[in-house]
Amino acid sequence: MKIAQLIFFGFLFILILFSLTTWINYRQMEAVKENTEFVSHSATVVRQSNRFQRNILNVVSSLRAYFLTGDSTFIQAFASARQENENILTELSSMADSAQMPGLRRIQTLNGRWTSEFTHILGDVQRTAVTSKDPVDLSVVYKNEFPIIAKGDVAEDLQAEVRSFINEEYKRREVRKKQLAGSIVSTRRLSFILTFCSIVIGLVIAGFVTYSISKRILRLVQMSNTIAEGNYKVQVEPGRDELGRLALSLNHMARVLDTNISELKRKNGELDQFAHIVSHDLKSPLRGIGNVVEWIEEDHGSELTPKVQEYFGLIKGRLIRAEHLISGILSYARVGKEEMQAETVVLRDLLEEIVGNLAPRPGTELLISPELPVLHTERVPLYQVFDNLISNALKYNDRARPQLAVWHEDHPAYYVFYVQDNGPGISEAYHQKIFQIFQTLQSGESASGTGVGLAIVKKILDARHEKIELSSEPGLGSTFSFTWKKQPEWKR
Template identity: 35%
Template sequence: MQNCYGYSSTGGIVGRLRIVFLSMALILLAAVGSGLVQLRGLHKSVDGLTLFAVPVLEQAEDLERNLTDMLLELQEFGNLDSLQGLDSTREDLSQRLLVLHAAVAAFTDIGLPTEDMAQSLTKIEAGGFDTLDTKAALLHHSGALDALSMQLGQWLDDVNLLLQTLAFTAESTRRATHEETLTDAFASTQMIEERYRQELLWANAITAVSSEIYASVDLAKGLRNLPNRGELDQATSVLLFKKQGIAHALASLPPSDERAQLAASVMALRALIFGEEGIIDQAGEAIALRAELDRNTYQQLQTVTEFFAVSQNIRRAARKQVDAANQDVVQTSDKLGWVLIISAVLTLLSIGAAVYFIVERQINQRVKQLTQAVLTIAEGEIDQEVAVCGSDELGKIAQALEVFKSNARELLRSNYELEKFAYAASHDLRSPLRAIQDLLEWTIDDEENHFSAEGRQNITLVQQRVARLNSLLADLFTYSVAGQDKTNLAELSLAQVICETAGLLDPHDRFNITFTGLETSVLTYATPMRQILLNLVNNAIKHHDRDNGTISVAAHLRDGRIFCEVQDDGPGIDPKYHDKIFGLFQTLRSRDEVEGSGLGLAIVSKLVERYGGTISVRSDPSAGRGTRFIFDLPEMSMDNSDTALAA
């Protein structure tokens, strides 16, 4: 007889737990009271830190970040290449200056000296906008140089046509002179040489004009990139020399309309390069503006750097104040930490005592006993004694468990008697049915008996009813013994089982019965697996609404289990009958339409459940034809087959 762990208490488990929690609450309340004293000191230190030191430090750091951003913007002034970007930069600078003015005003409100910062900020503001104005003027001149360069390119295209015309004219003259020389018998050698010399001079003049013009245009286009005034003056001198060269080469050309047009184009070139607002003037203005922009940017950077130095000094002072305040907070926190440690130790000691004397001794030990009893009963040992008693909640659970044990015994007895009755009924009724069947056959075979057509039809109907009853008793016998034998583990080829099943149920090959999936044998409960597959395939054939059809069986292994699917293309099963079809003697069609006992799927369900599996059905006639049954059984490896047999 085991000891009975029972405790009588008017409050039960809930009352004991309330006592434990109340004790903890009292200890924590004492700890909170001690901590409040230290928190007051900590609050004073934190106020000094948050109301003055930290705000000053944050404002100083924000000021430095804005100054850094302004430095970056100043350095990017030279990279601006459009008036739209310049307007955006002007707006950003205005916003940045507003932020800096606000920061300086905040320092003034705190009481910090900000006269130098205000003066530097005023210089930054004035210089920044002056720099942007200079950059705008520079962009204007750059745009003018772009326009002049485009005009220069167009001018060069027009001059190229004139030069090509002059070259063509000179070549035509040369050929005419050559032919005239060949046909003129009176032309002297001196005359011929003079003609060739003149033609050579024209050709050289055209080449010289072309060369000087191209060189002048290239040099003029490069003026915009010159870095200083000295190089611009040198390039101007070269252009003047090129201008004289072009004029001298033009003078060497023979008078013609093309030469006159070329001379007018050269005058236009002079205006583009040397005229007022020409390329040289615009390049000179751009050089001067770039120099001014560099000076302004440098002065701005110097002023911002000085402003940045003042801000750093303020930040360092604020950092010292923050460090001092932090030290006070740390010291106060250490004191508070000791209070909390002592309180925590006392709390833990109290909790430990409560856990040992109340939770462990009065609750946990009994819960373990109750849990062990429940697990043992769940494994099937319903005679296991529940060694827990008492009038509290655990005692009442133990009493309820005894009721469950009594009900389980009664249920086992009822199931045993029901299976025994089913076995006896299916076994004992076979002999009378066989005698009736034999008597009917003898009556029909006796030639002396002359029955009418209706009488013979009635006898045949009786034979059919007897055969159906025989089938029902056979299925009832199968159902009564289903799942009782768990020792029939064997290597089984599912493909071979399906092949044998097809030959047994469909000898005339009216249905296309196929198998896919596992090609190797598996170790499982052979007889139940065969019976399940046989019943499912038979069910698909019997309830098919056509003379021919397709039944496919698929199987695969996953996580130590065999998953099988039996799919047909029959009429399907309405979802509202999915739970009903696995019950005893349940059919969806009249037994006069389909021969069957209504036990086929019930046997399948019982076998799957007895051998640790699950089964489900997927079918919806409104969505499409066909029914699919899915079930799984354990695949018993050699390592756990002995355990399965023992179970």
């Protein structure tokens, strides 16, 4: 499966899981809302039912007070309580559900009969008071008829129905309260479980995707490191994901590199062989020419004119320069080809050996630091670097009193060595060119160098990842500085 598809389906699964979590939470919240609304609605029903029950008592109290005192204001209180109960029953009718409606209808019926009986008594009393010349004895009515109505069967049935209605509402509300509490607990529990599961599954999917991608990338990195170490035959399984195209590219690159490196090694071998053959074939005729010149000078020296002797001197100089050039080319070709072992090198002894072999002209001032370090390194490359730098410093110094100074700086992982002279100096335009092979500051007949020495120095230092710098101005001498690691790279 491709990485994009794996990531897409992973996110899709997480999205579906979170959507399911949201939907379940919504349903639970709806249940909580429904139970909460029922409890609130039930509280209103109970409150109104209690008002209705209190108003029944108010009706009885108002009529009792009227019959005992004859004060007509109690009739108004009776009418107000009766009307309020009518309004309460109407409101309860709109609020009661199908389970409570039968009981509410019975309450309405009983309340109608009960209040009509009181109304009938009041109507008789009021009509008698209008038609009779004698005042109505309310106490007689209170004793004879009021107890029958106030405490009769209808009144008792009405009170019983109201109590039954309220008790039933209390029971239903308690049930809904328990359901509400259960819904809240269930909502919290489900929310926690689903959220936890979503996080865990999301982490598992993310971990799986990350592992799959990192595993593929790690293989490609390992392949790249193997190629960097010089094994160009390594291949990696392409796979079917997006990284497969990168794997195919790396496999192709490895094959191309293997082919190119093999071809390069073959051509380098041919070039080395060619250099050795050419140097051998060139040195033989050069030696022959030199020998012929010497024989002529020995056998016919007295017969040669000064001009011819001058020409013979030029020929010998060119022969020597050609031999040096051939030797330099061979040395340049050998740089980095031979495996060398590190050994203890006393640098001051090494420099004294180099100076002794070069035999500087009289009057040369040598300033070699007595504090030069003792190194554990490859002796031959270091010898070649110092030999070429010191040789150039002495050869091209045209001062009456040449000076050569060598010192160093100590750093934690490497040394910096300095070779300084008071010669003619080098223009900044040539600071980089002089390290190229066959590049010299002299030209034509005046050229005495081969242009190979500094190229050999640069190649040796580049092969060891070292640096070389030149600080020089015309007429102010030159200072070459180069780094040299304290530990050979192959021991690191």
